[in-house]
Amino acid sequence: MSRKKKDENDVLTTRNSDHTGAIICTTIFNGGNYIGWSSGMRLALEAKSKLVYIDGSLVVPKESKVFDKWRKMDCLVCSWILNTVSDEIKSNYSSTTTALDLWLDIKERYQENNGPQAYQIQKAISNLRQEPLPACDCDPRTVCCYRMTKLVVQVDTSNKLTQFLMGLNKYFDNARQQILLMDPKPSLNRAYAMLLSIERQKEVQTLMNEQTDNFAMSMKENFDQQRSQNNTRNNRGK
Structure with missing residues (x-):
């Protein structure tokens, strides 16, 4: 079996622990904790090989049999997301069609509210000693090292921007x-x-x-x- 075919099977396949009542993230979204909640949900979905349902990288299949599998899995991902959303917010998304639409709707509505929250957090810890940025000991030509370097640059740039705004x-x-x-x-x-x-x-x-x-x-x-x-x-x- 090819690697591509295996990845497709993982995306469309459920496990014994995959059911609509499962709570895959312990953080309950209440409207004011989007950053922590979304990070936890992404990690949980990635661990289940289902992150593609919310990151836009999965193309909806056209073949009827495959589409049926995709639709069932997509509904399951929707239920996992809603299981970690407070009842007050959940009522606003009862008619959302896909997991991706649900994820993007929540992101569009609530993500911007956390910019000032992140700023306040940075401000609170600004006087703490800054630890060295993470480093990678791999060969500089490897994908691992490239991704780590890119991540370090992004983190460092973000920190500098926040410190600049705080000043x-x-x-x-x-x-x-x-x-x-x-x-x-x-x-x-x-x-x-x-x-x-x-x-x-x-x-x-x-x-x-x-x-x-x-x-x-x-x-x-x-x-x-x-x-x-x-x-x-x-x-x-x-």
Whole structure:
């Protein structure tokens, strides 16, 4: 049996422990803990070779027999996700068609709420001693080392971005909030450029406001002066 065929069988096959009432993740999603819940669910699904049902990499089969197997497994994955969602939130997804749609709907609605949460966590631990980043002892040419290097760079970049945002004063609160809610997060250079752009826009707006105020004041002075001159002429004519 080819490797590809074996992987397809794993994706479409259920095990003895796979049933609709199973709770594969101990974290219950309550609307405010998306980061921890989604990470736990992804790990659990990957361990069961079912992560493809929510990451978009699985193409829905067209052959009827294979489609039936896929549909049954997809419904099972849906039930696993809903089993770890609070009853209050679960009621909003009673008519979701596929596991992927369910996963993306939850992500779209709740993921952005956790940007500030992650920021607060980083801020709370910012004074702790930073441990060395993970390293890989494999041959640099191997896939393992490549993935580890890429992961380390991503983690380091994310940490630097968060530390940079934490160092900003209250003047940039709105801009910081916008950056934290972005998905995916921008690079440190991009975030810096965004803040410079916002700063320039504020400077231009301030200058325009000052010019408008000066113009209005000048017009008022001219009007008062003209009215005073008219009153003087009227008084002389009496």
